[in-house]
Amino acid sequence: MSLHVAQSMPDSVLLQARAGDVRAFASLVRAHQGSVFSIGLRMLNRRDAAEDLAQDVFLQLYRKLDSIESLEHLGFWLRRVAANLAIDWLRRLPNSVTQPLDENVEAAAQEPEGDLLMSRELMRLLGELTPHARAVMLLRYQEDRDVAEIATMLDMPVNTVKSHIKRSLTALRGRMIGAQLIDCEELP
Amino acid sequence: MNENFENELRRRLRPVEPPDGFAERLMQALPVDAKPALMVAFAKRPTARWRQFGMPAALAASLLVAVMVGQRVGIEREMRAEQQGREASMKLMQALRVTSQKLDLAYEAVNPPPAAGDEENRS
Numbered sequence: 188m189s190l191h192v193a194q195s196m197p198d199s200v201l202l203q204a205r206a207g208d209v210r211a212f213a214s215l216v217r218a219h220q221g222s223v224f225s226i227g228l229r230m231l232n233r234r235d236a237a238e239d240l241a242q243d244v245f246l247q248l249y250r251k252l253d254s255i256e257s258l259e260h261l262g263f264w265l266r267r268v269a270a271n272l273a274i275d276w277l278r279r280l281p282n283s284v285t286q287p288l289d290e291n292v293e294a295a296a297q298e299p300e301g302d303l304l305m306s307r308e309l310m311r312l313l314g315e316l317t318p319h320a321r322a323v324m325l326l327r328y329q330e331d332r333d334v335a336e337i338a339t340m341l342d343m344p345v346n347t348v349k350s351h352i353k354r355s356l357t358a359l360r361g362r363m364i365g366a367q368l369i370d371c372e373e374l375p
Numbered sequence: 376m377n378e379n380f381e382n383e384l385r386r387r388l389r390p391v392e393p394p395d396g397f398a399e400r401l402m403q404a405l406p407v408d409a410k411p412a413l414m415v416a417f418a419k420r421p422t423a424r425w426r427q428f429g430m431p432a433a434l435a436a437s438l439l440v441a442v443m444v445g446q447r448v449g450i451e452r453e454m455r456a457e458q459q460g461r462e463a464s465m466k467l468m469q470a471l472r473v474t475s476q477k478l479d480l481a482y483e484a485v486n487p488p489p490a491a492g493d494e495e496n497r498s
Contacts, residue, residue, distance in 0.1 A: 212402075216397075216398045216401055220393050220397055220398060221390040221392045222390050224390075224397070225388075225390040225391050237393070238393055238394065241393060241401075242397075242400070242404060245401050246404065246405070249405055305387070306387055309384070309387055325388065328381065328385050328388045329388040331385065356377075356380065356381070359380075359384075
């Protein structure tokens with residue numbers, strides 16, 4: 188929903204927010220809150236921490252609105268700040284990554300039991316990746332960003348991003364096959 | 376097949392919305408005194424401009440005032456010196472006049488004018 192709202196939003200909303208219109212700023216928040224919150228949730232594995240992180244990101248945005256040039260830039264800025272802030276939090280609190288992702292269980296609650304198990308396992312395995320690899324995977328598959336953009340967001344070489352994606356995909360597939368959640372036929 | 380797995384990841388990693396009321400709580404958490412960056416930028420602009428142009432302008436103005444005051448002091452000093460010169464000249468002239476009168480008197484005292492009979496005897 189948020190992504191659609193963000194894509195259909197006119198540039199004037201950003202200009203209004205920059206001019207001090209609080210309601211316009213709230214519209215920007217609603218358009219991007221899902222994306223920012225999900226990065227926090229899947230990076231930190233904790234709902235409360237994800238909400239804190241999202242709030243921190245939007246407060247930073249409020250202070251730096253004048254540096255945002257367009258809605259496209261806004262999306263880039265929010266993802267970059269959210270991912271890097273989450274990596275930073277994980278460095279400071281490395282033990283916070285062991286919790287299961289209840290949010291994704293909720294999201295998958297209406298799915299068949301097999302899918303629910305797969306979702307849980309996928310989130311658990313994602314939580315086992317290094318913070319940088321996890322951020323790469325989320326920006327690639329949750330946010331659908333291309334490799335070059337991810338490299339810029341995380342300030343790492345393009346080849347490192349590609350390497351993270353390749354290794355993470357292999358690890359995730361292997362673990363899911365091991366847990367019999369997907370068939371061997373899905374191997375490349 | 377690889378693509379299938381990636382698509383599956385995309386499907387399962389769809390963004391989820393934060394708890395209800397997130398935006399409202401965030402708006403309440405916005406600092407009351409702080410304004411959006413652009414407003415702050417506008418508010419700060421005079422300070423920034425003062426730093427950028429004000430200081431050099433103040434220095435230039437100070438320099439101009441110093442030069443004008445210096446010139447004025449110089450002119451006044453010159454005028455005072457001229458006035459003093461004039462006064463000294465007048466005093467000198469006065470002194471010369473007095474001296475001349477005194478010398479005339481002294482001369483007359485030393486060389487009195489000849490009496491009327493003496494004139495007649497000479498002729």
